Structure formats: structure tokens, C-alpha cells
Amino acid sequence: MSQLAIAAQQTSPAPNVSFEFFPPKSDKMEAKLWESVARLSPMAPKFVSVTYGAGGSTRDRTQKTVAKIAQDTALKPAAHLTCVGATKQEVLQVAEDFWKAGVRHLVALRGDPPEGMGAKFQQHPGGFRDSVDLIAGVREYNGVPDARFEISVSCYPEQHPDSLGWDEDIAFLKAKQDAGADRAITQFFFEPDTYMRFLERARAGGVTMPIVPGIMLQPNFNGLKRIAGLCQASLPNWLHELYEGTEDDPETRELITANVAVELCHNLSEQGVEDFHFYTLNRANLALSTCRLLGMKPQAATA
DSSP, rough: OOHHHHTTTTOOOOOEEEEOOOOOHHHHHHHHHHHHHHHGGGGGGSSOOOOGGGGGGGGHHHHHHHHHHHHHHHSSSEEEEEEEOOOHHHHHHHHHHHHHHHEEEEEOOOOTTOOOOOOOOOOOOOOSSSSHHHHHHHHHOOOTTOOOOOEEEEEOOTTTTTOOHHHHHHHHHHHHHHHTTEEEEEEEEEEHHHHHEEEEEEETTTTOOOOOEEEOOOHHHHHHHHHHHHHHOOOHHHHHHHHHHHHTOOHHHHHHHHHHHHHHHHHTTTTTOOOEEEEEETOOHHHHHHHHHHTTTEEEEEE
């Protein structure tokens, strides 16, 4: 029996999921995004997040996309908000605009510089110093009376590229929690022990908020290797072997990607993990296949 068939027969309760999308850069990509939103809505995600580009380069498109999701669908959108390329007041004005558009959830991040992931971050004159400063600023902001955003943050189970060591990484995550974060979402990984070791370190360091595993759905292995190199995520040897020889076989790559994601989620579920955040890359078919293999049943369409 294939691993896919075995995964499909799992009887454990269906997990709670959330999806990440990126804002469109063209009319064609916009059509693909809204198709993804419509197809994944029946999976009843806890929320869907929409990213910023490096240096806040897609800020306007992110705002429009998130506002449309909030106003035209039953989904709960989470808008990425970064420190890059803007003063504190400008960033807080974006947060206020999100609130007025019906968005109640932010993903608060330092953000990547305009040069992209891996470039050195420079604080904008008059801007927020880092994600802790940003979270505190959002919590203290009174531009909208009684506004209380739900705030998610990022974390790195294999250490941040700028890491000074595990003690500093965990202390910084604890500082995010103390500033007002409600949950952390991890960078992607492929070994369940990577997450469990990180969770143990975080709990020992006083981090009590939920830490949701981030699951990558990238069937382009060359693209995955590039992203992993930038964020220093490990790609195990067995993963290289699975994708070997599939360069001209996109259907097989998608099957491998779904199977790897499902097996990782099942292994984590066995250790008590109930929530998963999928980096969809706006690929509805792959995300939908993964959810169905995890035992999720579509509900009434909400988009």
C-alpha cells in the first residue's frame, strides 16, 4: 500500500489549519489567488494570512487583498505588518486602516530589507527597531478606540539567520510574547524532531503561547533549496532523494510534496500538535490535496 493511501486511512481527528497566500503582481496572478481562496475556503481555516514583499514592496497589494478577503468572504484574514521602509506612525496608520477594513489579526514581523531575505536589516529613521518594538507599538496605539488585534509572530526552529545563539533566540521570542503576541508560527522544517526540540527549548525559556508549525508546500525543489538557503532551513538527504530525477515531472513533484507534508503533520499530531500553518504559494490544488489526505472534509463554500 502506498504512503498516500496509508495517510488517507489515518483515523486521528482532522487538524486545525491556516493558510498563507502572497499578494498578486499581475492580473493573471490575481485570478490564481482568488481561485485559491475560493477552493480552500471550504476547508474552514482558522485564518488566512497575506504576506508583504521584501522592503514592504507589496504593501498596497497586501492591503487591498486582505481588505477584500475581510469584506467579501467569510474567512478571517491576517495581514502581515513589518517594520521596513516606514516610520512608526506610517506603520500604525496601516494597522488602523486594516482595522477599519474589518481585519482583526496581524502577523507582526521585522520584515526583509528591499534587497531581499539575507540582506542586513536597517532600522528606518523614525521606524520600529524590531518586531518586539512593533508589537508593543500596536498594543499601545490608540488610533482606533478599543482596537485589540490578535497578533501572530514568527519563530525559527533551526535558528534565525542572524542568531547569536539559542538563549538569545528564545529570549527574543519570550520578549515578543511579553510585548503582546498571541501565537508564534514557525519557519518551515521537515523533521518532526526539529519542531519538538524547539518547542522544548521555548517552554523551558518561559514561552507559553501556542507555537504553530509552518508547513511548506513548494513542489519546485530548486526553488525550495533557494529559500532554505536564505533562511537556513535544513533539507534532509532523504528529501533530496525523493525529488531526484523529477525536474521534468511536475505531477510527481506535487504528489511527493503532499505526501511529505502529510507524513510530517501525522508525526506531529501523534505528539499532540493540533494546529498547522500551510505556506501555500497560492497553489490551491496542492493545499487542498494535503488537507484531504489529513482527513479534512470540505464545508459549505465561504468564498
